[in-house]
Amino acid sequence: MTERKVTFMTAINEAMAQSMRKDESVILIGTDVAGGAEVDHLVQDDGRYDDAFGGVFGLSKGLVTEFGRRRVIDTPIAEHGYFSAAVGAAATGLRPIAELMFNDFVGFALDPILNQGAKMRYMFGGKAKIPLTVRTVHGAGAGAAAQHSQTLYGLFGAIPGVKVVVPSNPYDAKGLMLAAIEDDNLVVFSEDKMLYGIKGDVPEDYYTIEIGKANVVREGSDLTIVAIGKMVQVAQEVAERLNPDGVEVEVIDLRTIAPWDQETVIESVKKTGRLIVIDESNPHNNTATDIASVVADKAFDYLDGPIKTVCAPNTPVPFAANLEKAYIPDANKVLHVADEIIEDLKKSHTM
């Protein structure tokens, strides 16, 4: 394995390219995923579409060049239509990657996902499988306002039969994307747009990361912080800042939010007795509240304090930069919330 650093976005692009090379049934479909293919002024002298934009973020750039328009399909802005096509294609033998440009547009694509894709395998008695990967984008911080900044993976996570993956770094993004494409079920792959530019070590090889398994990114004995996607960085900052107080934080990158890894989380809480879950979703009926309820039930006798969740407030994502910053969970908010459950640890450290 060669060591090299690539961006989060490149890692996903590379995963899609590798799987399309490996498996002819993998196709890409979505609004602008080719990005201007066959637009006259983009056609090169040799007939290739080199400069096709490759999606609204340029993430799928180059794929149409390599795999052609028959496998990288631009659609009209008609999510219900092309998601239905993707579900049908998945049921009949293809392995589509359908892109929902922003998860905020989920309303238009929900029926094919919720009522068709997630139900067919069950209702057809296992005779059809739906190996569909839904790529979408969530997260605040880009100044994209209330309709392009939400964090809605929790909506998908509430649907039985849908797996939901939220990567936090380039390495995971590639491994989880390849695992999602290989999976015979509908997997929603939700990318935080604020992570697109971060770089990390990503092997050139084809590799997968198990869906449904969390990653303990930092071990500690006093406080478990479960974080999702971008929030893993926040958790790590909190761990660093609590270190001088003698508080050893265990950081768990959830990686998959549905089905989330109860075993790893509960084992950790049994060890530390304390839990904070950070989730950029709005605060009610989200992944964090689900984790809190399961842990309160299954690890009750191990809890040495209340379970805390740190989420976005119960409002739309504000556009004003200062308000948007205040909206997103950060280390200060987590430290503030942590105070109540680590007060005794801090006291005993100073003594």
Next chain:
Amino acid sequence: MSETIVMPKLGMTMTEGTITEWYKEIGDTVEKGEPVLMISSEKLNQDVEAPNTGILLEKFGDVEDELKVGDALAIIGEEGEKPSSADKKDTNPVSVDVMNFEKPHSPSDIPAQQGVTKHQQSDRIFITPLARRMAVDNDIDIQSVTGSGGKGRITKRDIDKVLASSDRQTEPAHELAAKQAAATVSAPTASVGEGLSPMRKAIARNMRESLAQTAQLTLHRKAGIDQLIEFQQTLRHELKANNSEVKLSLTVLLARAAILALQELKAMNSTYFDGQLVEFDEVHLGIATSLDNGLLVPVIKNAHQKTIGTLANALKDVTERARIGEADQALLSGSTFTITNLGASGIEYFTPILNPTETGILGIGALQEELILSEDGTVKAIKKIPLSITFDHQIIDGAKVAEFLSILVKYIETPYLLVL
């Protein structure tokens, strides 16, 4: 809201206390923690302090008055407040044991006493689930633990601190004793009987368990046995005339006497295990039977339903089966009382060890010949049999066991009762 001061319990045995002195009069302002009156019990004088700041509204009793523990002594409230009659009734006789720190009903019932850490903010103790579980597991009284966690919660750290501190003064004495007992039980068990034969190992385990988990005490007494021997001879004669095969030993008759005594005093015919005390109507009699390489206790089931004859057969049957190695679990379990006989070895008195979970075991010694001065002034030789009974003092007291021995002696010395 007015608060009632109650007569505190200053010692384990204290049931009432005497008011020695009132420091405050009705209408006086009292500060929280300020002494309101002095009380005395058998040994101690003690100031009783105000649980909160307020006006002394009412006093129940004058100097020299004796009041029961938990009785209301005074009511403290706000000026003009009319203490309701419920206030006095409200004071359920909570045992607030200063010496032993028994768990009081609610912290506010504790008069301020040194050594008691109170949770004054609220009646409720805030403790995390983990800390609560640890406290229960380690018999820690959470009333006496100060919470260092957020919002004053007791956390794992606080329980750890209690466990680590060498002097656990705040622990109730009886709990400490129980713990020490548990420690002595648990520490050596891993190696009990190691390296011994399976039977020896089982005996080792049983005997260790027995001594570790019960409070054993043995009472000794002799019973005149001439009448019983005479009775035995008569019966033997009759049996012979009837060509009966029954082997009528003194042990059978003593066993019969013991069974009847157990039916009369069922407290001796009981088992105590895992917090459950069960008194039995049926007597399943264990017979300690020595083997070349150890000891077994085969059990005569439903011994109380057997006549002397059938009991004799059953005794012969179970001891033989034990001796020839035919004893199975069914034969060796379920006894409610055990008899052990060392008479053949010339032993007079001994202290049998309880067969675990049973409350009593009767040891029979060797016949003794004694000279007595009879009523008509002549010296007469009589036979006596020494009896040793070990009992679990946790369950039953000496007087009761002495009563059992008396009943037993009655049956031995009046043997025709045995056929009833």
